[in-house]
Amino acid sequence: MKKISIDPITRLEGHGRIDLFLDDAGALVNAYLVIPEIRGFEKFAEGRPVEEMPRITSRICGVCPEAHMMAAAKAGDAVYGITLPPTAARIREMQYAAFFVGDHTTHFYALGAPDFVVGPGAPAAERNILGVIGKVGVENGKKVIRMRKEAHEVAQMLGGKPVHPVNALPGGVSRRVTPEMQARLVEIGEYAVEFARFTLGVVHDVVLANPAYVDLIVNGPYNLKTYSMGMVDDRNRTNFYDGKVRIVGPDGKEHGRYAPAEYRDWVAEHVEPWSYLKFPYLKKVGWKGFVDGPDSGLYQATPLSRLNVADGMATPLAQAEYQRFYETLGGKPVHHTLATHWARTIEIMYAAERLLELARDPVITGPDHRVLPSKTPTEGVGIVEAPRGTLTHHYWTDERGIVTKANLIVGTTNNHAPISLVVRNAAKGLVKAGEPVSPAVLNQIEMAFRSFDPCFGCATHALPGQMPLVIRFRSAADGSVLDEYRRD
């Protein structure tokens, strides 16, 4: 193998990077997923008024700003001991559901689908959304674009801006919903449900109908037996906006169920000196390094894990698909990482149905879209399910509501260790000693973590469509770089 030397200026690109260390025989020894970025929101939140946090922390990620806005607003509610009136709460959840539809749609079609619709072995140049459109047809491609557009239309209608909406604040939302707005929201909701149906159709026709793919999903080197995390309502049904966080073990048994304020009893974060992103794990199980299984505190917070922790979905069509999902994949819990894509489409359906349900709710046009705080602010935790995992915002304030301390556990971060792990497993399975590594193999390695839809926008700043990545093969003997594969 040729040794590639990289000069100091250009050797560090701003994305996740995986270093794979091979022994002299060319077999994998170890893998490191490196996140080279930190922006320090937790620090510079200090001194800011808590009501500004939704507008500040939404800039942690331009891909899922609503998630941060909602988590921060909910934390703000808690800081002031506010219980939202139904109008305010439902407007927020409706807006959040619309966001989920748009976000999941983007990722499914631009990121997940190419591997299946176009094919894992296809040339990289075709393995993108345009390739997908080529397969499913321009008409259907337009559906995807329209869905994204309408999801952002909701964001702008309610939050002023399609990207980084600004309407959530402690006590509710700044803008009320007029009857005219409601009429449009219902139209969008109806389209979203129709679109979700179409998307599930794509999954069935293109993926499940193809035995090769099903085999890849079920028997590929992508299984990871970790704990699962996700938010559920009081009947243990998936909920993105509000509820309790539930954790089940690799065996599917409930490990625990916590209210936002209790998160520190359940989750802890581990620090490695070689990555700016931390590694959360289950406190009661403990940090055992990069290994899975019931004795390791590693957990996943993904569409898949959310289904694993839920007893069902709160809306009919999503519920039906939920059942089909577990029937097809042999019962709960599912540990086939690639099944996450399917799980994501089930969530699209749930979000769409929920959006329509709330859009039709007469309460959303009510007058109480705001309550003014009356209690002295102290401390509060807000949790929502971000598309990429459970998102926790925790603020302490002084008596005037100025943040004195902030602690954030961000969606993708939950999966930091599992991703490294699944990639290592995949590499172990795919990289054969002495054999040259084909692009197809590399892509299959990439598929491993892509299924997590890792948006390091929350930590680095990678974006939907492509998880930019550098995979490097290095000598375990001297650390020298043997080969490098860039997926920028």
Added chain:
Amino acid sequence: MPRIGVFVCHCGSNIGSVVHVPEVVQFASGLPGVVHAAEHKYMCSDPGQEMIRQAIREHGLERVVVASCSPLMHEATFRKTCEEAGLNGFLFQMANIREQVSWVTEDKARATKKAMAVVQAAVHRVVGHVPLQVGTVPVTPATLVIGGGVAGIEAALQVASSGTRVHLVEREPSIGGHMARFDKTFPTLDCAACILTPKMVQANTHPMITVHAWSEVVEVSGFVGSFKVRIHHKATYVDHQKCTGCGACLQKCPQRKIPSEFDYGMMNRRAIYIPFAQAVPNKPIIDREHCQWFQAGKCRICEKVCEAKAIDYDQDPAGWTEEVEVGNIIVASGMKVMQPTDMKHLGYGRLPDVYTGIEFERLCHASGPTEGHIVCKTGGVVKAGGRPPKAIALVHCIGSRDQQHHAYCSRVCCMYALKYAHLVKEHVPGCEVYDFYIDMRCFGKGYEEFYNRLLREDVRFVRGKVAEVTDAALYPGEDGRMVVRVEDTLVGAVRRIPVDMVVLCSALEPAEGAKALAQTLHMGCSSDGFYLERHPKLAPVSTASAGIFVAGCCQGPKDIPDSVAQGAAAAAQALAMIMKGQVEVEPTTAHVIDDLCSGCQICIPLCPYEAIHRDEARRKAYVEPALCKGCGTCVGACPSGALQQWGFDDTQILAELEGILAAR
């Protein structure tokens, strides 16, 4: 980079003896853009200015910096110098190295260093200067005089004497002001009425003067040269055109017991009345609140007795307003005498024979409540035939020079107290006069002489602040009298002095409604509430508002000569403006950069002169240059830098700042 000339002045030894001028010149010549630097013993002298003019021509200077005294001193001088050499006067900047460098710094090296920094700042600043033109606006040949006291009357007469139209507005039924109430005037002791009445009549009959009595200025719009003034005439219910002033109605009106404002309630008037005999205009008005016809719906006696058929009950109670246009305004709205009611310890309003100075004035006055006899009240009523006092106390500095009330000296009290001392001696033979003073201030012409005269008239002068006036008798001889307790600071003993009458020489205060009038006129007040002159020494009768002048006691306590002098002075300035026909307006006004103005309107309410309005069509702010006084507050506030001030542009100030901080 424009060609800059720097001229450093020694000012004799004022600068030269502290600042090392040659070093500054040498430093200046090294500054970017400076093509010529020179020094002179006296830059403001003719040869000094000539040197500058020559240099401008010879070196083709495009900017000039003069480092000498304060710009407040000679900026105008050197602007002119530049103009004479064909350079716009605003391409010039002054560096003050005298008042704020050489005169305030001991260490010569430091002074020189500071002078360099100041010069460098001026050089940096002047680069960004742009030529400005002093604009002119035409002047309407008419003057508004607010207040018909002696100052206002004098001002009106002076202006009118040039053939210029004058509107004299007086809110009382008659002009004359406080002086009309006086009996004699210090120090000459001539009769106030004898000298004032002719002036009042003259003003009223002058063809160029319109007297608007029983009227008030309610609104002033426009700006120097063309003010629009709305005058509100209160209802008189008497048609003064028809009224001959025969006075028949005054005799017949059944309402006799209405306390007279003019006499501070010590005399009565009728419901239809003239405030005093020599009132001008000498036409009655009906006091609606006390008129039987208006209150009870019967009477109309005055109507019956009026041969001129001048009575007009149907006048609009709201009165009527007219608008006049004038080129400038003289404010002579006067003062009021403080009522010492809250000084319980001095007995005012509590003990019968305690008067304020102005009330006592009426007691001495032949047409006053006692027909000029100084007598104690009988049965609590002031009237002739009362018992003459055996002793009178005159107490100075009531509310003046007193941190509790007014820090200032009212300037006239000492003198009118002396006048009273004399009058008492004259009217009440054998009456003891005690004059309680802190300092005797006799600053005017003939005043000190008057004081010396009084010293010979056996007045008992006691130096000390009166602690108390009480009717609690402790010793024989005090029964039924008042006792003045005072620490005699000359004797160094506390004394109890029994008296029968006390005159409190109380302070002169800003007139009722002085603040409101200031707002109407967009005029500044000093913290004591009197109107603020443009400069205490060099511009004592003009104000920061161009075309508005002040005269008399509205600007601060004054005696009659000063008030008259100021009235004349204000008239002279008003006339100068009118004779010239146009007035120059400072070009250092605020202006809007249209492309940057977003019409946020933050500036509009900030302007105390209402010079900024929103051009609705263009949705932008607009500054009316003639209204703008160039304070730059709106410019400082404008969040997008769309407002700038000629001569004080952000870039100019920042250049000056850089100049200062570049100096090492």
Added chain:
Amino acid sequence: MSDFEPRIVAFLCSWCSYTGADLAGTSRKKYRSNIIPIRVMCSGRVDPEWILKAFRDGADGVLVCGCHPGDCHYINGNHKTLGRYPVVRRMLAQFGIHPDRYRLEWVSAAEGDRYAKVVDAMIDTVRALGPLRWKDRLAAATDTLADARS
């Protein structure tokens, strides 16, 4: 820091404070020379931007003087300045600049003596606080690629 000579910029309103400063001169009051005045027509003209610029470009202190409240030749221009003053000081503190480096004082045309006192007091305060040296310290706290490589 005894030999430290602070550099102080003063913005003076023409009517009261600049006249007062002149009076200090005509009455030969002596005060220290570390202060350089900039004359404006009214303290209301002083833009906080100038104050930040002064600190950034090397001033150790900034003094703004205007007519006493209620005594303004422009009626209430100084009210605008005093309205900006507290919040600007609080913001300076957030940047680590001691608020006393920026002072607003009222000096009337008659208070030459007071002006001299105010200036000396200001200089003492700033001297005690030490040099600000904003530009140098900012440069020192800024990394570049060169630093990163080494």
Added chain:
Amino acid sequence: MAEKLRLGLYWAASCGGCEIAVLEIGDRILDLIQVADIVFWPCVMDFKYDDVRAMPDGHIDVVLFNGAIRNSENESIARLLRQKCKVLVAFGSCAVEGGIPALANLYALQSLMARAFTESESTVNPAGTVPAPGHHVPEGEIELPVIYRTVRRLQDVVPVDYFMPGCPPTEKQIWAVLQAIVAGALPPVGSHVGCGDRSVCDECKREKRQVRIERFHRPHEIVPEEGWCLLEQGIVCMGSATRSGCEARCLDANQPCRGCYGPAGRSMDQGAATLSAVGSMIAADSIEKAEQILRDFVDPAGTVYRFGMSNSLLVRRLDE
């Protein structure tokens, strides 16, 4: 036919919102592809850095660069792209003025790292490990970029040709600028593009009543009257001091402007401009009264430099 235009897009320290905003132009991106090749857009399409390095200098016609300069890697890419492109556009608030990440300038880097890795309440880190460049695992060194102490603007590390502010810029403005680029109709170098020259008030529909501010309210403390200027209602709004171009969208949602488009007009410091305007508006005739009214204007620095810390005159906190 003439050679197709070459476009590149890149992000440094930013959130990715700018890319999403570009995607907001929707299917019009297909029209764009007709006339321009996107030769470099890490987030959306495959390419290799080696390709960029291999390009001749000035090969890319226009690069839209978003994100602040937060670490050594941001700076090195900025330098590389500056070298490879003809026109460099600072795209979005972070690249133009530092953006939200620049709020970090109010703190020292050590305290920032300590907060994240040792003090954080959910972090278990007995060894006090703080990630840093140059760490060796048994198999070799794992490289990390150097995090800079001070967050800076793109123009602080390389010359910038155009500035396009906004967090993020609106899709409308993005499309307009892309068209201008294609048509070669860009204004003079150094200009701001995709925005106006005035302030947000110019676009704001709320009416002004020219009142003085008697007291301040924080956004969550009051339900503002619809259609009336928020600042006049006592809610600190940066609109008057902020460059126009956003269509006052936040105001539409009843939220005050936080200034993401940077200073308006001739003002050189957005914060100072805001404080000057707001301070002038309060109804105070004494410093005491002013202090009392302004007490409820909390966190001035974090508000008036919410997006513009790197662009401010003072740039960062420096402890004396």
